[in-house]
Amino acid sequence: MTHTLVPATEADGRTAALLAAVRLQRPAFEGAALRAEEERTLPEDIVTMMRDLGLFWLKTPTELGGSELDPISFCDVLEEIAYYDASAGWAAMIGNGTTGCIAAWLADEGIAEIFTDDPLPIMAGQFTPRGSAIADGDGFRVSGRWSFSSGILHSSWLVGGCRIDGTDELVLAVVPKSEATVHDTWHVAGLQGTGSHDFSLTDVHVPAARICRWFGAAPKRGGLLFRQPQLLFLANELSPVAVGIARRAVDDMYEMAAATARGPRGSVLADRLAFQKDISVAESRVRAMQLLYRDAVAQGWEIARTGADASDVLVSRLRAQHTLIVEECLDVVSRIFRYGGGRALSLKNPMQRHLRNLTAAMQHVYISDENYEVAGRARIAEVAAGRP
Structure with a gap:
């Protein structure tokens, strides 16, 4: 059973079609998850499928053949992939961010060499x-x-x-x-x-x-997507991946609950009051993190749409929010993991994979306590200057 906590943004027909295509590939993503871990990279058939769906060019300018999705739509797609398989979601995240930056900021001569018509x-x-x-x-x-x-x-x-x-x-x-x-x-x-x-x-x-020359420079091509603050253009990618993994962990624990008992006379997990409370809290926390990242992404998008100057205080605050989201997703999964019992320790059990994958995501360079320090320092200076 799948619980979609917030409906996807599907006003754009392209996004609706893309999400539908991704959902049709759920069996393929899920079926390749263990193979990806064994091979330590995405299996070739999954890469081919993702290429065919254009999943590596969602943040590439349309003039170069990309989709150039708006940030919320992009997050919808990325979260959906991560829900099926964390490694595929992560690979899509990196492929889109890295390719998208070069596609929008590299000089024309370099673009002509790299971005041939097919394949991108x-x-x-x-x-x-x-x-x-x-x-x-x-x-x-x-x-x-x-x-x-x-x-x-x-x-x-x-x-x-x-x-x-x-x-x-x-x-x-x-x-x-x-x-x-x-x-x-x-x-x-x-x-x-x-x-x-x-x-x-x-x-x-x-x-x-x-x-x-990307650092601090204006993009050379592409639309409003590339007018976001550069750090937000990249930092908004991690949150939907983390939320997708955490959503799946909650759903998988619901599935395990009916068949999990502690000891020969232990009560079924689904009947335990403690579990009923904790799984409900976990689901609520994941929903809260989903809403928080969508709010942060929407704020960055609003800066691009209106052309407003992005203050250091705002950018640092939004980066701090993305840091909190990944931390919270890891904590949610850590807290419900214990209910899986010894079965959850199996390398083929999805719960241990969710926990390990979120732990690894926490090590990303953009997820650091320093983000809180920068945000706090900027806000302290703002208050000291008399700005509300």
Whole structure:
């Protein structure tokens, strides 16, 4: 039984059709979940299906062949995929965010090289500046090593954050995967199916056309979607994945409750008052987190639609909300996990996968106590300045 806590935003016919197509693939997503963990990356047939549905280009400008969904519609689709399989949802999240940024911000010459008519590229990488770029003729020599490049095995292009040597300028270097060394590092306890390996570059020449000046720059193409504050353009992706996983954990625990008893004379879990209370609280908390992330995403979208300036206070507050959402989803699943008994420890039991996957999601660079510190500091300064 599936409980959709908040109806999807389906006013746009494209979104309704896309959601319907994703829901038809539920058996495929769910059937491949264990295979993805065993292979430590999404199985090839799942990647092919997601390509065919356009699920890696929901945040790519329409002029390049993408869907350019509004943020709420995007979250609807991402949450739905994550409900079926966390690794597929995560891979869609990374593929969309990385590809979408390059698609909107890279110079025209680079776009002409990368975005051919068919197939559109899937990108992986890391924006954190772990590399250096040294001026070299008509481009730069790039070296560095980047971790957590989710989806790298099914991606064709890689993106690495760099600092231009001798300056404070940060850029994104875009290279064909064939020019990188992929390191088999993804031996982990959660989100195993995401293929989040490291990659490195050693003195690779990157033409200036494939050096993306993304940090703090205006987009070169695309509509209102790309006028959101840059940090919100990326940070709003994690919450729907976390909520999708937590929703599924609650539903799976409901399913387990009727058949789970403690000891030969123990009461059936579904009949225990403590469980009835805790599962209801869990479902309410997940619903609250779903509403909270949709509110945060809507606020970022409103900034883009109205052209209003985004204050540091607002952006930091919304990032703090996204941090809270992931933390709460993990806590919800942690609290109901104990009701699964010994069965929940089985590597084939979905409850332990939900717990591990959310624990792994909490380690993402965008989910940090520092987000609360920044938000609190900004608000304290605002109050001290006499602004309500």
